[in-house]
Amino acid sequence: MTASAVIHLHPAGPLVALVGNPNCGKTALFNLLTGSRQKVANYAGVTVERKEGRLLCGADAQRSVRVLDLPGTYSLYPRSPDERITADVLAGRAAGEKRPDLVVCVVDATNLRRTLRLLLPVLRLGLPTVVALNMADVVERRGVIIDTAAMAAELGVPVVPTVGVRANGDAGLRAIITDRARWPAAPPPQPDASHDDARIHQVLERIGLAALAPDTLTDRIDYVVLHPVAGPLLLALLLFLMFQAVFSWARPPMEAIQAGTGLLSQGVAELFPQGTSWSWLGSLLGDGLIAGVGGVLVFLPQILVLFAFILVLEESGYLPRAAFLLDRLMGGVGLSGRSFIPLLSSFACAIPGIMATRTIADPRDRLVTMFIAPLMTCSARLPVYTLLIAAFVPSRTLAGGIGLQGLVLFALYFAGIAGAFAVAWVLKHLTAGGEVRLLMMELPPYRAPTLRNVALGLLQRARIFLRRVGGVILVLTLALWVLASFPPAPPGATGAPIEHSFAGMLGGLLAHVFAPLGFNWQISVALVPGLAAREVVVSSLGTVYALGNGEGVANALAGVISHGWSAATAYSLLAWFVFAPQCLSTLAAVRREAGTWAMPVVLATYLFALAYAAAFITYRVAIGLGAS
Amino acid sequence: MQADLRRPLRCLSLLIWLKCESFASVLTFTRMSPPRKSALAPRALHELPLRQRALVRAVAAVGVPAERARQLTDIGFLPGETVCVLARAWPGGEPLVVSVGHSRFALRRAEAACIQVEPCTDGT
Numbered sequence: 124m125t126a127s128a129v130i131h132l133h134p135a136g137p138l139v140a141l142v143g144n145p146n147c148g149k150t151a152l153f154n155l156l157t158g159s160r161q162k163v164a165n166y167a168g169v170t171v172e173r174k175e176g177r178l179l180c181g182a183d184a185q186r187s188v189r190v191l192d193l194p195g196t197y198s199l200y201p202r203s204p205d206e207r208i209t210a211d212v213l214a215g216r217a218a219g220e221k222r223p224d225l226v227v228c229v230v231d232a233t234n235l236r237r238t239l240r241l242l243l244p245v246l247r248l249g250l251p252t253v254v255a256l257n258m259a260d261v262v263e264r265r266g267v268i269i270d271t272a273a274m275a276a277e278l279g280v281p282v283v284p285t286v287g288v289r290a291n292g293d294a295g296l297r298a299i300i301t302d303r304a305r306w307p308a309a310p311p312p313q314p315d316a317s318h319d320d321a322r323i324h325q326v327l328e329r330i331g332l333a334a335l336a337p338d339t340l341t342d343r344i345d346y347v348v349l350h351p352v353a354g355p356l357l358l359a360l361l362l363f364l365m366f367q368a369v370f371s372w373a374r375p376p377m378e379a380i381q382a383g384t385g386l387l388s389q390g391v392a393e394l395f396p397q398g399t400s401w402s403w404l405g406s407l408l409g410d411g412l413i414a415g416v417g418g419v420l421v422f423l424p425q426i427l428v429l430f431a432f433i434l435v436l437e438e439s440g441y442l443p444r445a446a447f448l449l450d451r452l453m454g455g456v457g458l459s460g461r462s463f464i465p466l467l468s469s470f471a472c473a474i475p476g477i478m479a480t481r482t483i484a485d486p487r488d489r490l491v492t493m494f495i496a497p498l499m500t501c502s503a504r505l506p507v508y509t510l511l512i513a514a515f516v517p518s519r520t521l522a523g524g525i526g527l528q529g530l531v532l533f534a535l536y537f538a539g540i541a542g543a544f545a546v547a548w549v550l551k552h553l554t555a556g557g558e559v560r561l562l563m564m565e566l567p568p569y570r571a572p573t574l575r576n577v578a579l580g581l582l583q584r585a586r587i588f589l590r591r592v593g594g595v596i597l598v599l600t601l602a603l604w605v606l607a608s609f610p611p612a613p614p615g616a617t618g619a620p621i622e623h624s625f626a627g628m629l630g631g632l633l634a635h636v637f638a639p640l641g642f643n644w645q646i647s648v649a650l651v652p653g654l655a656a657r658e659v660v661v662s663s664l665g666t667v668y669a670l671g672n673g674e675g676v677a678n679a680l681a682g683v684i685s686h687g688w689s690a691a692t693a694y695s696l697l698a699w700f701v702f703a704p705q706c707l708s709t710l711a712a713v714r715r716e717a718g719t720w721a722m723p724v725v726l727a728t729y730l731f732a733l734a735y736a737a738a739f740i741t742y743r744v745a746i747g748l749g750a751s
Numbered sequence: 752m753q754a755d756l757r758r759p760l761r762c763l764s765l766l767i768w769l770k771c772e773s774f775a776s777v778l779t780f781t782r783m784s785p786p787r788k789s790a791l792a793p794r795a796l797h798e799l800p801l802r803q804r805a806l807v808r809a810v811a812a813v814g815v816p817a818e819r820a821r822q823l824t825d826i827g828f829l830p831g832e833t834v835c836v837l838a839r840a841w842p843g844g845e846p847l848v849v850s851v852g853h854s855r856f857a858l859r860r861a862e863a864a865c866i867q868v869e870p871c872t873d874g875t
Contacts, residue, residue: 342837451842560859
């Protein structure tokens with residue numbers, strides 16, 4: 124799930140680094156040049172680490188060029204950890220990386236005045252530099268054609284127009300990078316910084332961009348979106364719609380997948396009838412593989428619906444606006460709007476969210492954001508939520524066409540957010556000073572999300588999910604099947620054979636810990652592999668119950684638990700999962716970003732305590748209210 | 752019975768109407784900074800009325816860490832650049848959305864207060 128950040132063992136080859144302001148399209152160009160699929164979106168700070176790719180020069184693989192994508196920065200004086208990476212690489216200070224042989228300074232044609240203010244200091248570094256004039260097409264549509272030759276003459280370095288969002292939009296740049304003969308020499312000594320303003324003015328005058336008409340469409344949209352009353356309402360509506368859609372749009376494909384796995388397990392059961400010497404294989408396939416893995420696979424449509432929303436929001440440029448609208452709210456708990464995007468990313472998975480905290484300048488805020496990121500409901504928790512909701516919340520439509528199940532899901536997400544805010548509030552009183560925090564957050568122009576990008580993003584999410592299903596989830600499910608099937612029940616034993624297996628024994632032990640929460644031993648067993656990947660809780664329950672009911676056929680899990688569990692247990696488990704101690708890979712990511720083990724240990728401890736308390740209270744209250 | 756009910760109802764509808772009025776004033780952005788100074792006097796950016804264009808005169812860190820001034824110039828707040836307050840969050844009027852040149856930034860009031868501006872005469 125995490126892209127490998129630093130690769131040390133690379134054959135020495137020429138190194139090209141992409142540098143530029145945030146959100147000017149460096150990663151889009153990088154993807155075009157190297158054929159990579161790095162994440163691109165319409166807000167500042169998507170790239171928070173250096174990413175490496177290769178660009179082949181002709182057919183000869185030996186003569187390829189290494190291309191480095193760097194986090195965007197406004198200046199060479201870094202203010203946050205991601206910007207520091209860029210400054211360090213350019214200065215040749217970065218560990219395990221040499222100083223670039225060629226710098227491609229990506230400038231945003233729609234905002235030349237500001238982007239040139241980064242270019243001039245980059246030229247003063249004395250490295251050979253090419254200017255990629257990106258988004259040249261956007262300016263052309265506004266009726267201005269930039270004279271790149273005149274610009275190159277003014278700046279003294281080659282200037283090539285590029286379009287990062289179009290196939291082949293990198294052709295001019297690629298031609299220069301792949302041909303060493305066309306690489307420019309180091310730029311001549313530059314005048315010092317006091318002349319920058321005059322030089323920029325001169326360049327803009329020369330190419331006729333001194334008075335480019337502003338983007339009025341964005342202003343008009345912002346009039347509504349940033350409106351003090353309409354803006355927050357719109358945001359609430361959007362989030363609400365998202366969770367309703369997760370349930371209603373995903374239903375048909377989910378039912379199809381469920382029907383498919385049902386047929387499959389029936390077929391398997393007929394193929395390996397009970398009592399024959401091959402019945403163990405039937406159990407492995409039916410109880411282990413199909414009941415377990417199939418049980419998780421069902422949730423793919425819901426995850427895709429959720430991501431379709433997130434991708435459209437990312438592409439459109441809405442996210443920083445949402446951060447602006449929520450800044451006051453975040454300020455109340457000692458954070459700033461800057462923490463919003465890392466927290467929102469955590470709805471996909473806490474790991475990219477924790478990495479995105481690199482864009483936060485204030486070290487305290489960064490740690491607090493990492494601390495509460497796991498409370499955002501990651502997509503791995505979605506299967507657990509929807510399984511329990513489908514089993515225990517009636518599929519009813521309330522007044523106004525609002526589905527009750529979607530409403531409960533919304534409430535669960537909200538509970539996670541409220542918990543995160545409460546924790547941040549407590550931490551504010553423990554640690555925060557009274558200083559005013561940096562905001563200075565750019566709101567990019569709106570862009571219509573392209574179908575291609577959204578589709579590619581969804582494909583990538585589907586691939587990640589399926590790889591998890593086919594990888595860690597499959598392995599853990601099979602491991603659990605083994606633990607739950609051996610040793611076999613002794614002759615003459617009563618009860619289901621699984622109760623005598625290793626998993627049964629482990630569950631019996633853990634059940635003592637979790638009994639106050641209303642968890643039976645089956646749930647207790649399922650929680651253990653859930654530490655590696657939370658969806659595994661669902662697959663594990665599938666396996667444990669398929670083996671336990673002795674029929675050898677995986678019934679729909681929701682049906683089994685809705686009969687077997689009390690409603691209080693289900694609510695308690697939901698409460699547990701709102702705060703549940705996060706998966707091991709999240710803890711590892713926190714360890715890497717914070718640089719100390721103390722942080723993940725404290726994190727895991729407080730989350731466990733919080734989850735235990737929340738589940739305990741929920742269970743007791745539900746019992747008290749007569750839920751059974 | 753009917754007549755008894757009418758009076759409180761009328762009071763209620765008046766109250767609702769008043770509420771709507773104040774709501775409408777928020778909707779139309781009219782409740783923004785009071786015109787204490789003459790419209791064209793130099794002032795800090797956060798004091799600028801909504802959508803009033805102005806030119807940056809100077810950037811200096813006031814009451815915030817010294818590097819703020821450099822960071823503000825890094826993102827484009829340079830003397831002579833056109834700026835305009837596009838939106839203020841509510842309640843509290845903070846943060847602000849400011850357009851500078853061809854970009855837009857969300858700034859805190861304390862950040863905007865570092866930027867001295869001179870309103871443009873065309874009044875737009």
